[in-house]
Amino acid sequence: MSTEFTQIQPLSQPIDIGDEIASFASEIEAEIDWHLAKYPVMRSAILPLMFIVQRERGYLDPPGVAYLAKRLGLRITDIWEVATFYSMIHTEPIGRHHIQICKTLSCKIMGEPRITEHVCKKLGIQPGETTPDGKFTVSLVECLGSCGTSPMFQVGFDYYENLTPEKVDQILASLPP
Amino acid sequence: MFIGAIGCEPLQLARVHLENSRSLEVYRRHGGYQALERVLTSMSPDDVINEVKKSVLRGRGGAGFPTGMKWSFVPKDSPKPKYVVCNADESEPGTFKDRYLMERDPHMLIEGMLIAAYALGAKTNYIYTRGEYKYLIDIMDRALEEARAAGLLGQNILDSNFSSEVYTHTGAGAYICGEETALLSSLEGMRGHPRMKPPFPAVSGLYACPTVVNNVETLTAVPDIIKMGGEAYQKLGTEKSGGTKLWSVSGHVNRPGVYELPMGYDDMEKFIMEDCEGMRDGKKLKAVIPGGSSVYVMRAEDIIGRDVRMDYEGLVAGGSMVGSGGFIVMDDTVDIFESTKNLTEFYKHESCGWCTPCREGTDWLVKIFKRIEKGGGRPEDAQLMLDLCDNIEGKSFCPLGDAAAWPIQSAIKRFPEDFKRHLVKAN
Numbered sequence: 001m002s003t004e005f006t007q008i009q010p011l012s013q014p015i016d017i018g019d020e021i022a023s024f025a026s027e028i029e030a031e032i033d034w035h036l037a038k039y040p041v042m043r044s045a046i047l048p049l050m051f052i053v054q055r056e057r058g059y060l061d062p063p064g065v066a067y068l069a070k071r072l073g074l075r076i077t078d079i080w081e082v083a084t085f086y087s088m089i090h091t092e093p094i095g096r097h098h099i100q101i102c103k104t105l106s107c108k109i110m111g112e113p114r115i116t117e118h119v120c121k122k123l124g125i126q127p128g129e130t131t132p133d134g135k136f137t138v139s140l141v142e143c144l145g146s147c148g149t150s151p152m153f154q155v156g157f158d159y160y161e162n163l164t165p166e167k168v169d170q171i172l173a174s175l176p177p
Numbered sequence: 178m179f180i181g182a183i184g185c186e187p188l189q190l191a192r193v194h195l196e197n198s199r200s201l202e203v204y205r206r207h208g209g210y211q212a213l214e215r216v217l218t219s220m221s222p223d224d225v226i227n228e229v230k231k232s233v234l235r236g237r238g239g240a241g242f243p244t245g246m247k248w249s250f251v252p253k254d255s256p257k258p259k260y261v262v263c264n265a266d267e268s269e270p271g272t273f274k275d276r277y278l279m280e281r282d283p284h285m286l287i288e289g290m291l292i293a294a295y296a297l298g299a300k301t302n303y304i305y306t307r308g309e310y311k312y313l314i315d316i317m318d319r320a321l322e323e324a325r326a327a328g329l330l331g332q333n334i335l336d337s338n339f340s341s342e343v344y345t346h347t348g349a350g351a352y353i354c355g356e357e358t359a360l361l362s363s364l365e366g367m368r369g370h371p372r373m374k375p376p377f378p379a380v381s382g383l384y385a386c387p388t389v390v391n392n393v394e395t396l397t398a399v400p401d402i403i404k405m406g407g408e409a410y411q412k413l414g415t416e417k418s419g420g421t422k423l424w425s426v427s428g429h430v431n432r433p434g435v436y437e438l439p440m441g442y443d444d445m446e447k448f449i450m451e452d453c454e455g456m457r458d459g460k461k462l463k464a465v466i467p468g469g470s471s472v473y474v475m476r477a478e479d480i481i482g483r484d485v486r487m488d489y490e491g492l493v494a495g496g497s498m499v500g501s502g503g504f505i506v507m508d509d510t511v512d513i514f515e516s517t518k519n520l521t522e523f524y525k526h527e528s529c530g531w532c533t534p535c536r537e538g539t540d541w542l543v544k545i546f547k548r549i550e551k552g553g554g555r556p557e558d559a560q561l562m563l564d565l566c567d568n569i570e571g572k573s574f575c576p577l578g579d580a581a582a583w584p585i586q587s588a589i590k591r592f593p594e595d596f597k598r599h600l601v602k603a604n
């Protein structure tokens with residue numbers, strides 16, 4: 001790393017970002033502006049903005065990527081480059097409820113296998129798959145910081161801890177369609 | 178789950194059980210922001226750094242680097258802006274203390290960051306939180322808003338001439354972004370690859386400006402240091418590491434939780450068997466990983482009757498490290514071959530791919546584990562794994578490589594029977 005910060009400049013020729021560019025309602029634009037205002041360099045807002053695009057469009061789709069490139073003054077490839085590094089950024093559609101079961105050591109020894117088996121049997125899918133109705137995706141993920149209250153999973157951003165098969169049934173039944 | 182202090186008065190956990198502990202009002206009623214006020218009205222930046230030096234506070238993120246010394250590396254005469262970045266990435270398996278500090282007492286972190294910002298002359302500061310902790314980012318944003326409205330954050334804080342802002346930032350699921358230079362890459366909007374050191378962040382960090390990166394627990398210790406004085410804080414711990422330390426305890430104990438203990442607490446056996454109320458279902462203790470997944474695994478024989486002191490030197494003498502203080506306790510139903518495979522899969526998944534020894538090495542290690550698990554083990558596999566570890570440890574670009582090798586090296590050395598069983602089974 002040098003001791004001078006140089007922003008990566010977009011190519012000098014015009015960039016073709018395609019015709020299909022996502023657009024957002026004004027309150028979403030305001031939220032995006034709020035994030036951009038935090039940083040002296042626009043590019044820093046890339047992850048917060050990706051989460052917004054993903055929340056609004058279900059996943060980071062090509063029109064969403066084009067939007068970010070345009071909004072941040074970056075190349076399409078700059079956006080993909082970052083998107084593909086982070087496991088929470090989805091570049092493919094996923095279920096409306098993303099069940100992320102922690103499979104790391106503390107959860108594993110405290111009963112994760114039993115929870116995973118129960119969830120998969122109940123939904124009829126394997127980890128990494130989505131139910132045909134698009135409601136659930138199940139993933140096995142690494143430690144989520146609930147090791148003292150394991151086993152656990154996260155559905156979207158919500159934590160569910162000290163899980164038992166009975167608790168899992170209640171949680172799954174309580175989720176909106 | 179237990180949250181509280183043992184063997185000392187709670188400092189960082191002093192307010193966690195109060196009703197509305199998150200609110201500014203409760204924080205202030207219990208002494209909150211008094212340290213900031215004292216700093217702004219009667220201390221120079223150097224006074225603050227000296228007080229932190231006297232406290233012998235060592236970084237709680239994992240490396241244990243003395244915080245006061247780190248702060249003094251920031252060049253005073255630099256014309257560039259300076260930054261304080263709080264490392265709230267907390268992704269080390271077995272570690273969950275920062276989560277409760279932010280969830281229950283967000284203003285303590287804001288106060289600590291502002292004192293650090295004053296000491297270093299930073300006008301802009303970020304809290305880099307792992308993406309999964311979205312609810313904590315919301316809690317922090319609300320607390321920041323409250324502080325701003327009360328004149329504790331932003332322009333002319335508490336009517337002094339000091340102005341400084343704190344913003345939250347989100348990661349997006351990458352363990353490596355807890356490593357401070359990778360964190361800064363990520364905060365600049367890049368892939369989270371580590372950077373070459375030197376230059377260290379204190380000289381050239383965020384946007385190539387002087388930057389201090391500190392863990393949540395480190396920064397939340399600062400208000401108490403100012404309030405009680407560095408010397409008094411040091412005396413709570415040992416000569417070489419002052420104050421109290423949070424330990425996240427998980428696994429097969431009766432009472433998992435976040436424990437605040439004085440540095441140098443005596444001893445590990447008492448801690449597990451009495452404070453954590455012993456092993457579940459009357460099972461026998463087999464192994465402990467005391468500092469998050471990245472440190473050496475310890476055998477019960479090296480803990481029981483051995484008076485292992487719980488501080489940096491004590492755990493090194495006991496054959497491991499403090500690391501992040503993530504205490505993973507395992508009983509004799511656990512196969513150390515399997516637990517080591519589990520952690521190796523973690524490191525393979527989290528290797529950022531930047532350098533060859535770690536990217537390829539962790540992948541091969543997992544392949545070998547899987548082959549053995551399927552019954553294809555060979556007697557020479559233990560040596561093969563050690564050779565691979567030898568090609569990763571000390572030969573990788575950042576410490577994640579070492580962290581991947583250490584669990585395997587220590588497990589093969591200390592639990593040879595668990596490996597042998599799998600290797601012999603095949604023949």
Ligand SMILES: Cc1cc2nc3c(=O)[nH]c(=O)nc-3n(C[C@H](O)[C@H](O)[C@H](O)COP(=O)(O)O)c2cc1C
Binds near residue numbers: 247
């Ligand atoms: C692979 C890796 C992961 C790390 N993860 C974290 C983390 O999640 N949180 C943290 O505070 N420090 C983490 N660290 C340590 C940081 O690099 C850095 O030392 C620390 O944030 C400095 O703060 P401190 O001086 O307050 O400890 C990690 C280091 C490595 C090598």
Ligand code: SF4
Binds near residue numbers: 353528574578
């Ligand atoms: S050691 Fe691993 S995590 Fe660190 S730079 Fe190399 S590949 Fe990335």
Ligand code: FES
Binds near residue numbers: 145
């Ligand atoms: S190991 Fe599952 S939350 Fe930490």
